[in-house]
Amino acid sequence: MVDSYSTDRTVEICNEFNCKVIQTAWLGFGKTKKFAVDNASHDWILSIDADEEVTPELQKKIKELLVKPNYKGYYIKRKSFYLGKEVKHCGWNKDYPVRLFNRNFGNFNDKEVHESIKIKSEKSKIHEPLLHYTYQTIASHIEKVNRYSSLAAEELIKKEKYYSVFSAVIFGIVRFIKMYFIQLGFLDGRIGFILCYNSAFSVYLKYVKTCQIKK
8 A cells, every 4th residue: 555644544444455555755645556566465456546446246256257357458347437326327337447357568658637548459358347426425526526627737838738718618619519418417317417517527627727727
């Protein structure tokens, strides 16, 4: 477990279970996870976040696959929950991130936010789900939206990409239309609308903040 000098009981709890604990300054999401992979004790890596849970079915499937793996990386179906309710549309139903991989053939990229795993080999899919408990409250979603949009805007600035307020509004509208109508978010009812609206707002913030930073 890689810890960036947390102030809660994370390290204490991990030590109770005899986990390998390494502390380092926060390097950004991509680089910190890459650091964790480089310092792991074994080649096969299962990467999960603090708000995710491995189901018994997924655990069983992973054990079966690793007896004699045919691929160097695996996409895992992620079943997500928003405000305590499962999201069955909005594009979240097609969520298959790479989470199980052999580190000799890939690792995380260096992105500050929305990091991902890059594998230099053919990959397969695991359909047994990883449960993803996202935001329990609207306030926690907005708080994360503000923080992540700032990080994303800074990445755009590093690439010398700036956007106008008008462009930011258009990008936000397009995201809402895509999630709510094209990806059938309206079928998730009230939860679907809130999720699509807040997601569109996060896109707007990311681009409008580049305008603010430039000024």
